[in-house]
Amino acid sequence: MCNHxxxxxxxxxxxxIRDLERPLxxxxxxxxxxxxxxxxxxxxxxxxxxxxxxxxGESPYYAPPQRVVHKRSASTALWLVPVVVGxxxxxxxxxxxxxxxxxxxxxSAPRPGIAGGGGSIDAPEVPAAPVAPxxxxxxxxxxxxxxxxxxxxxxxxxSERTVRCDGGxxxxxxxxxxxxVQGPCAGIVVSGVDNIVTVETAExxxxxxxxNQITYRTGAPEVSRSxxxxxVEQRPVGGTP
Numbered sequence: 622m623c624n625h626x627x628x629x630x631x632x633x634x635x636x637x638i639r640d641l642e643r644p645l646x647x648x649x650x651x652x653x654x655x656x657x658x659x660x661x662x663x664x665x666x667x668x669x670x671x672x673x674x675x676x677x678g679e680s681p682y683y684a685p686p687q688r689v690v691h692k693r694s695a696s697t698a699l700w701l702v703p704v705v706v707g708x709x710x711x712x713x714x715x716x717x718x719x720x721x722x723x724x725x726x727x728x729s730a731p732r733p734g735i736a737g738g739g740g741s742i743d744a745p746e747v748p749a750a751p752v753a754p755x756x757x758x759x760x761x762x763x764x765x766x767x768x769x770x771x772x773x774x775x776x777x778x779x780s781e782r783t784v785r786c787d788g789g790x791x792x793x794x795x796x797x798x799x800x801x802v803q804g805p806c807a808g809i810v811v812s813g814v815d816n817i818v819t820v821e822t823a824e825x826x827x828x829x830x831x832x833n834q835i836t837y838r839t840g841a842p843e844v845s846r847s848x849x850x851x852x853v854e855q856r857p858v859g860g861t862p
Contacts (some may be wrong), residue, residue, distance in 0.1 A: 823837060
């Protein structure tokens, strides 16, 4: 140190001071920049930098980088949930429909209803004429008698009969029969097809069936007509209707 401070007799003091201040200025500048080297002494080597500290549990040998596993994002799971729910709902609906179709009882088709909310339309039926309970007549018997309150039923095909009536009821049925009723009757009932009945007088006349013709001579009977093309008319004795 004394050697450095010793001044030669002919040296410039200011130059010597600048030489001494130059290392100090350089050291201060290096400290500000963070690049100050280790202080050295003559004959003392600079120590090498400390090695990077080894973490606990790490191998001192080099190992290749491990493979990075990317986890499935939450958005993928979110759109999978409604898809699974939809599949379950569709499968349940198919099973329910198949069960009801196989187990449902057969139902007959309803009849067409009337426009405006009415009930079903039934096919028109030809009402049968009321037949008073009476005695059957032998087909070969041509003359039949019926008293007050009694009744008689005549039938067959293409037969001709005469009935003596005294307050009873006469019923005629069958096909193409010709009946002549004499005397007053309580009621005349004609059904069947194409029968011809002539009545003296009666309180009631009921006609049904098809193409039957009933003629009464006197009185004003109560007439009830049904079926198709049945004729009930008055024809006086010896006159025209």
